[in-house]
Amino acid sequence: MMILVTYDVNTETKQGRKRLRHVANLCVDYGQRVQNSVFECSVVPAEFVELKGKLADIINPELDSIRFYLLGKNWQNRVEQMGNNDSYDPDKDVLLL
Amino acid sequence: MRKLLNTLYITQEDYYLSRERDNIVIKQDGKIVNRFPYRIIENIICFSYLGTSPSLVQLCNENNISLSFLTPTGKFCGRFVGMTNGNVLLRREQYRIADDDIRSIEYAKRSLLAKISSSRKYVLRFKRDHSGKIDESLFNNVDKELLKSIELIKQVKDKDSLRGIEGNAANTYFRVFNDFVLVNKDVFQFNGRTKRPPLDCVNAMLSFGYSLLTNECQSALETVGLDSYVGFFHTDRPGRASMALDLVEEFRSYIVDRFVFSLINKKQVSNKHFDIKENGSVFLNDKGRSIFIKEWQNRKHTEVVHPFINEKVKLMLLPYVQAQLMAKAIRDDLPSYPPFMA
Numbered sequence: 001m002m003i004l005v006t007y008d009v010n011t012e013t014k015q016g017r018k019r020l021r022h023v024a025n026l027c028v029d030y031g032q033r034v035q036n037s038v039f040e041c042s043v044v045p046a047e048f049v050e051l052k053g054k055l056a057d058i059i060n061p062e063l064d065s066i067r068f069y070l071l072g073k074n075w076q077n078r079v080e081q082m083g084n085n086d087s088y089d090p091d092k093d094v095l096l097l
Numbered sequence: 098m099r100k101l102l103n104t105l106y107i108t109q110e111d112y113y114l115s116r117e118r119d120n121i122v123i124k125q126d127g128k129i130v131n132r133f134p135y136r137i138i139e140n141i142i143c144f145s146y147l148g149t150s151p152s153l154v155q156l157c158n159e160n161n162i163s164l165s166f167l168t169p170t171g172k173f174c175g176r177f178v179g180m181t182n183g184n185v186l187l188r189r190e191q192y193r194i195a196d197d198d199i200r201s202i203e204y205a206k207r208s209l210l211a212k213i214s215s216s217r218k219y220v221l222r223f224k225r226d227h228s229g230k231i232d233e234s235l236f237n238n239v240d241k242e243l244l245k246s247i248e249l250i251k252q253v254k255d256k257d258s259l260r261g262i263e264g265n266a267a268n269t270y271f272r273v274f275n276d277f278v279l280v281n282k283d284v285f286q287f288n289g290r291t292k293r294p295p296l297d298c299v300n301a302m303l304s305f306g307y308s309l310l311t312n313e314c315q316s317a318l319e320t321v322g323l324d325s326y327v328g329f330f331h332t333d334r335p336g337r338a339s340m341a342l343d344l345v346e347e348f349r350s351y352i353v354d355r356f357v358f359s360l361i362n363k364k365q366v367s368n369k370h371f372d373i374k375e376n377g378s379v380f381l382n383d384k385g386r387s388i389f390i391k392e393w394q395n396r397k398h399t400e401v402v403h404p405f406i407n408e409k410v411k412l413m414l415l416p417y418v419q420a421q422l423m424a425k426a427i428r429d430d431l432p433s434y435p436p437f438m439a
Contacts, residue, residue, distance in 0.1 A: 028119075030136065032133075094106075094391045094394040094395070095103055096394070097108065097123055
């Protein structure tokens with residue numbers, strides 16, 4: 001299934017900037033960055049649970065927020081794009097380099 | 098059913114593969130070209146010469162991503178295989194069957210029946226779809242002879258005669274190959290099957306396609322824990338993935354031949370997509386290869402109903418389903434091996 005992850009991490013302090021870096025790195029592990037702090041991750045349910053667990057360990061729940069949008073299996077129909085786009089479809093695109 | 102993950106093809110000769118955390122990172126002159134999380138990939142096929150970093154090899158091994166190397170013309174060089182999957186008892190039984198001519202010939206007969214009947218289905222289907230444009234009497238003759246081979250295989254008692262019948266059936270089937278070409282007939286002349294090296298455009302594409310298919314079959318077998326080097330029909334030879342070749346027989350016509358002729362007949366390839374070497378060998382060039390792979394990858398996702406398990410599966414999961422059925426038959430969970438009947 002496809003999930004959309006967006007985050008807002010408070011970067012006023014040094015620890016905050018560190019958390020942001022860690023959250024970003026973790027999201028890169030699981031998916032592709034489609035915009036700043038917006039990631040699309042094609043995962044199986046187990047990986048989704050794993051990702052949530054890891055993110056929960058990083059963030060400060062009082063200052064930061066993360067949202068997950070579950071786009072499901074037929075997610076291609078639920079996404080429209082306007083303007084500049086260099087993303088790939090992890091399920092269907094031919095990854096030919 | 099298992100999810101069909103994506104395949105990463107590296108065709109640029111100066112691309113280098115490396116790892117960054119959980120990402121496969123593709124670099125050119127040290128600069129990052131692209132990156133993909135390993136979780137969306139199950140197969141990496143490199144046509145490049147630079148190779149990969151050891152740490153990426155480790156990532157692939159740990160996560161059962163198959164990593165194969167081919168020359169730019171599609172000749173198979175080798176693949177990295179991680180920890181062997183599955184059960185050693187399964188493999189022992191596989192070796193016992195391979196050593197036992199009476200048991201192994203049953204598997205071989207079934208695979209070849211499937212092969213010839215799927216060739217025959219393609220011949221009949223082509224005749225039906227393009228009647229009027231083709232020499233129908235040739236198609237009818239070939240159909241009759243293939244039918245005869247099918248009957249012969251059912252009665253055969255030893256592997257040598259089986260090889261003979263199979264060879265005859267293949268030659269019969271190749272006789273209609275020229276008629277499978279409806280357009281650009283001067284470019285796509287087929288004068289018998291030639292390999293190592295292929296000597297015409299049709300053979301170049303067939304070889305390339307069989308090479309990709311063999312690779313798929315080999316990973317399918319290894320995923321279920323079978324030894325891809327010990328076959329029931331193909332004999333042992335150092336470096337030859339005999340079991341993978343056994344499995345390929347069931348799909349040659351259904352997956353590769355149909356695909357190649359549809360590329361030709363839809364005019365997706367033409368003479369400018371091939372290179373001819375001094376010794377007369379013909380290969381797909383960069384442009385041709387990338388068209389081939391793109392269409393191949395699209396074809397992989399076509400859904401078909403598997404007649405035995407009666408479930409909708411993506412085309413490239415068929416070798417995997419067959420490998421599973423093979424493992425079940427070897428384990429005696431199935432009374433006999435059900436080959437893929439298109």
